[in-house]
Amino acid sequence: MENYNKNSITLTGAVGLGTGVMISAGIFALLGQVAELSGKWFPLIFIIGGIVTGFSAYSYAKMSQQYPSAGGIGMFLVKAYGKSTITAGAALLMALSMVINQSLVARTFGTYTLQLFDMEATSFLVPLLGVGLLIFAFLVNISGNSFIQSFTSIASLVKIIGLLIFAIGALWIVGFTFEPAEAGNNPPETGLTSSIAAIALTILAFKGFTTITNSGGEIKEPKKNVGRAIIWSISISLIVYLLLAWAVSSNLSLTEIIEARDYALAEAARPLLGGFGLWFTVIIAIIATITGIIASVFAVSRMLAMLSDMELIPHKHFGMPGSIQKHTLVYTIVIALILTVLFDLSRIASMGAILYLVMDMMIHWGVFKHLRDTVKANPVIVMTALIFDGIVLAAFMWVKLTSDPMIVIVSVITIVLVFTGEYFFLNKRQQEA
Template sequence: MSIKPTMTLQGNAPAAPTLRRSLTLPLLTLYGLGVTVGAGIYVLIGMTAAEAGPYAWVAFLLAAVVVGFTAFSYAELATRYPVSAGESAYVDAGFGRANLAAVVGILVAASGLVSASAIAVGASYYLGGLTGAPTAALVVGIVATMGLLAWWGITQSVMVAGIITLIEIFGLIFVITWAMALSERAGVPAMDLVPPLQGSHWAGIVGATVLAFFAFIGFEDMVNVAEEVEDPRRTIPSAIIYTLVIATILYLATCIAVLLSVPMEALAGSTAPLTLVFADAPDAVQLGFAAIAVVATVNGVLIQMIMVSRVIFGMADRGLLPAFFARLSVRTRTPSVATAFVALCILGLSLFLPIERLAEWTSQIVLSVFVSVNLALIAIKRRAEPASDHFSVPFLVPVFGTFTSIALLATSLL
């Protein structure tokens, strides 16, 4: 049910509902980790290994560097303009062109839709291995359930996502521990993990970096719930930094552990790569980790739904999209129309496109947005616009963010 004005302020103006500011630093960090740590590492390690072989961990490290520059740009912009549909607002502030801002906002929404679709497909692989149910039926069930959770309420849905995030982080720690301490070393010898400085292998590493980049997508989603964050000027930069540091450590440790313990011929291209670590484990261990993997991948669908619905809501609220997308539920004060639209789009993409294509498209779209956002910050800094209470980064940060994003985008298109 959509909101209709039923109350008045000062006797004549309708009291429009507003988004509820209830996200603290721990909740926002868990939100960022929930969308970052998920399908990327749980599903795509096998695909990066197929491209980069034993040097797959280097691809994750390079992706972290590319993301790092832009993450700091986002941290400054989010404190300058703490609003929903953040990227759209940043580009509007940088260039003063509503049409360009609308395009960037639509790209952000598209990246979330495509990313959530890839995650839904990845979740169905793990769940299918656990239940034997058809992939299409599992995708429908996953998307419908996560859509209802996203509509339920921002605090409730983020708390659910936060709990699931803790479970999926525990799952990665379990993988690392089992691979390093309890399983046979059937993978790559440790000395072979270090790539020579020269050679054709770097082409594979760079190609794998585009896939690994998908695993880091998530920190930028935090800025799109800025209107629901307590004290966003302090909370958002810290949450972005914590998310990126924790995710990078987990990814590198997990990737190295898997490479050491799983034979390369089994790992390369696997759609459920982390389960291979437990190939010789007791059935109870295999079943328990498969359940964790399902929960971990499903979590990303929920968080992307939350993000995209807020982007659509924010753009509609500023007149960049039809006004009905800005309607809030009277019961949950969440964007009901936008959430339903997002769920339907994700369902369509999940059922008809392969996960590799979805992951590649997501990376390309997000890299295009990163270029736009970094250029917007450069323009804002060149004007030396005063703002005494925002997080600030050196001018070279968005410059490097622009060049590294362009380089990776160009690589993905070759």
């Protein structure tokens, strides 16, 4: 495949890519939303989300060991379903969920940056700053793999250390008491269904591990290192998420967390460490979101390029020079720019979670039905992952139907349009062949 550099990404670089995507939108943009759905014990939801993600990651790790590829999930779907509408549609859902994640991270960047200037998060500057970050990510991605993995690995290490310092410092001040958050004034009513729905957002926070599978063909010794990188990335992210969630719940009431849900970490730093704590937290958030955008753009552009090379999705050059991968990089950024301008954090996260879970279920079914013997996968683990996804998706869509039905309608319409469009596109190509 053109413009791909085999063995150009080390194990450390792969872990950097995975954590670069995960520890960005995950803790900075979703923590407040998870708290709103699940209540005062919300830190525990991240543990459950990590467990569910672990079951899901099993299928991807098994596929990566057998079929290491720069196209990752796109190639996995081809192996399971052939060059079919299901393959093309599911792959596009994955790509869309990743682009949605980029807009989520971009708006998070804008929201946290404005905290330094005590400006309203509803300001037009939020999407404007997000657009600027996406353009920066585009420029970094055309600079080459070596710079990307070095930048994301170093920046990921810096932000992880910074976040751990914040979390441990916050917990040390309250005597390392892992108590549930105080309710505050008029806390929301939560139940089993909404708590299960909250798991969907934590899965979205962990799904950055797929960035590693999408770069499998460029990782050194992929049959050994892809699985290791996935395990390390999920484990590191879970520890960071859990400590930060407890740190925030120990210093803010549930009501305060929900009111500042788009910038809960920065809000927790104000009473804890004053102006210095705010600056420290926001700077770490900026580093985290920058690395998240760069790593995500890196992965999704390569996945779309492989789908284009395999003639599973339409591709137009529009007069642009360079390789297909460069073109898909442009498409990725443009779509993310539009989403960043049009949607708020809550709706972006909800749509991303729905599209990802639908695609994830298709991966598990494909492994169970068609490839479990070939990739030597334990069918019980694969079916458990599928069932978990189904329960979480059903709960999440039910909760959103009662609170924000429009985002469910938009998500369903998007899924229908993707599969319908792919059906006609592939049929037309077959007739022309």
